[in-house]
Amino acid sequence: MLIKIAPSILSARFEMLGDEVRTVEAAGADQVHIDVMDGHFVPNISMGPVVVEALRRTTRLPLDVHLMITDPGRYLEAFVKAGAHHVTFHTEVTQDPVALASWLRERRVGAGLALNPDTPVERVLDYLPHFDTILVMTVRPGFGGQAFMAECLDKVRSVRETAVALGRASIDIMVDGGVDPRTALLSKRAGANVFVAGNSVFASGDAAKAVRELRNSLKEQ
Ligand code: DX5
Ligand code: ZN
Numbered sequence: 254m255l256i257k258i259a260p261s262i263l264s265a266r267f268e269m270l271g272d273e274v275r276t277v278e279a280a281g282a283d284q285v286h287i288d289v290m291d292g293h294f295v296p297n298i299s300m301g302p303v304v305v306e307a308l309r310r311t312t313r314l315p316l317d318v319h320l321m322i323t324d325p326g327r328y329l330e331a332f333v334k335a336g337a338h339h340v341t342f343h344t345e346v347t348q349d350p351v352a353l354a355s356w357l358r359e360r361r362v363g364a365g366l367a368l369n370p371d372t373p374v375e376r377v378l379d380y381l382p383h384f385d386t387i388l389v390m391t392v393r394p395g396f397g398g399q400a401f402m403a404e405c406l407d408k409v410r411s412v413r414e415t416a417v418a419l420g421r422a423s424i425d426i427m428v429d430g431g432v433d434p435r436t437a438l439l440s441k442r443a444g445a446n447v448f449v450a451g452n453s454v455f456a457s458g459d460a461a462k463a464v465r466e467l468r469n470s471l472k473e474q
Contacts, residue, residue, distance in 0.1 A: 254441075254446040255446060256441070256446055256447075256448070256468070256471050257283040257284060257425070257446065257447045257448070258281070258282050258283050258284075258448050258450070258464060258467055258468055258471075259282070259283060259284045259285065259286040259317050259427070259447055259448065259449045259450070260277045260282050260285065260286060260449075260450055260451070260454045260455065260460070260464065261286040261287075261288055261397065261429070261449050261450060261451035261454075261455075262274065262285060262286070262287060262288075262308075262451075262455070263288045263299060263397045263451050264397040264398065264451035264452045264454070264455040264456050265455045265460075266455070270304075270307075270308075270311075271307075271311045273455060273460065274308060274311050274312045274314075275311070275312065276460050276461050277454065277460055277461070277464050278312050278313070278314050279461065280460065280461035280462075280464040280465055281464055281465065281468060282314060282464050283314070283315075284314055284315040284316070284317045284338075284339070284447075285308060285312060285314050285315070285316055285317060286317045286319060286429070286449045286451075287300065287304065287305060287308070287316060287317065287318045287319065287337075288300070288319050288321065288397075288451075289301060289318060289319065289320050289321060289322060289332075290321045290322070290394075290395065291321070291322035291323060293322070293323045294321050294322050294323045294343065294345075294346055294394075295321045295394050295395035296395050297395045297396055301331075302328075302331045302332055302334070302335035303335070305318060305332060305335035305336055305337055306335040306336060308336075309335065309336030315338035315339060316336060316337050316338050316339070317337075317338065317339045317341070317365075318332050318337040318339065318340045318341065319341045319365075319367065319388065319429065319449075320332070320340060320341065320342045320343070321343065321394045321395070322342075322346075323346050324346070325340075325342035325343070325346065325347060325353065326347070326352075326353050329342075329353060329356060329357060333357070333360055333362050337362060338362060338363060339362065339363035339364075339365060339385070339386065340357055340362055340363070340364065340365065341364075341365030341366065341367050341386060341388050341427075342365070342366065342367065343366075343367045343368070343369070344366055344367065344368050344372060344376045344377055344380075345368070345369060345372055345376075347366075350366055350380050350383070350384075351380060351383045354366070354380070354383045354384055355383070358385075363385040363386060364383070364384050364385055364386070365384060365385060365386035365387065365388050365425075365427065366380055366384045366386070366387055366388070367387075367388035367389075367390060367429075368387075368388070368389060368390060368408070369390050369393060369394060370390055370391070370392070370393055370402050370404070370405050371393070374407075374408040374411045374412065377412065378411070378412070378415050381412070381415060381416055381419055381421055381424060382419060382421060384424070385424065385425060386424065386425040386426070386427055386447065387412050387416075387424065387425070387426050387427070388427040388428075388429055389405055389408050389409050389412065389426065389427070389428055389429075389445070390405065390429055390430055391403075391405045391406075391428050391429060391430040391431055391432065391436070391440070392429075392430025392431050393430075394429075394430070397451040397452050397456075398451070398452040398456070399430060399431055400431050401430060401431025401432065401433075401436040402430070402431070403436075403439065405428075406439060406440065406443040407443075409426055409428065409440060409443040409444050409445050410443050410444055412424075412426055412444065413426055413443070413444025413445075414444075425446060425447045426444055426445045426446055426447065427445065427446075427447035427448075427449060428440040428445045428447070428448060428449065429449035430449075432448050432449060432450040432453060432467075433450065433453035433467070434453075434466050434467055434469075434470030435470070437450070437467055437470055437471055438470050438471060438473055441471055442474075448467060448471070450463070450467060453467070454467070
């Protein structure tokens with residue numbers, strides 16, 4: 254499994270966003286996680302395509318956009334045009350996830366399907382063949398800095414087992430919410446390989462060190 258570290262800029266200092274992203278890039282981050290919130294699917298409002306476009310000019314890292322919005326299909330094109338490399342949307346609000354995934358993949362943009370802690374894992378398992386990534390939320394989405402919900406790890410295990418059974422062992426399984434060196438290792442043992450981390454990186458006082466510590470912790474078995 255290829256381990257990928259995805260710092261979430263939701264916890265970065267926005268007055269110096271470019272510097273923050275360059276810091277984690279230099280420290281070895283693999284992609285930049287961009288949390289898009291609409292004040293409807295989640296009780297918070299964050300950022301949109303203009304921020305993706307600005308980051309496109311700031312970093313060479315792939316831009317991993319996480320749409321926490323009620324009508325993802327309506328906005329895919331705007332995020333792809335802005336330079337997203339990978340777009341994840343939620344199963345709770347998507348009628349036809351396969352159509353959206355196909356639309357993205359035809360444009361060589363990675364497709365991810367996310368599920369909330371209260372959503373049964375069956376809501377994503379049937380769709381595995383059509384997606385590059387499954388995002389298992391390990392907090393209720395909306396805010397950074399919440400505690401990791403270890404009970405979500407059973408879903409990570411189910412997704413990994415199903416992917417292996419389907420011959421899709423190389424699918425990315427992403428965990429998002431409360432990820433730090435300790436909970437990342439628990440998630441990896443359950444089958445995750447992409448680790449989104451907001452607070453533990455950008456609120457740590459030394460984002461570069463935090464990225465390195467996260468990576469080192471994942472070297473353990
Ligand atoms: C939560 C977002 C996360 C968030 C994670 O709604 O989807 O990506 O930024 O932040 P931490 O790592 O602080 O829990
Ligand atoms: Zn996220």
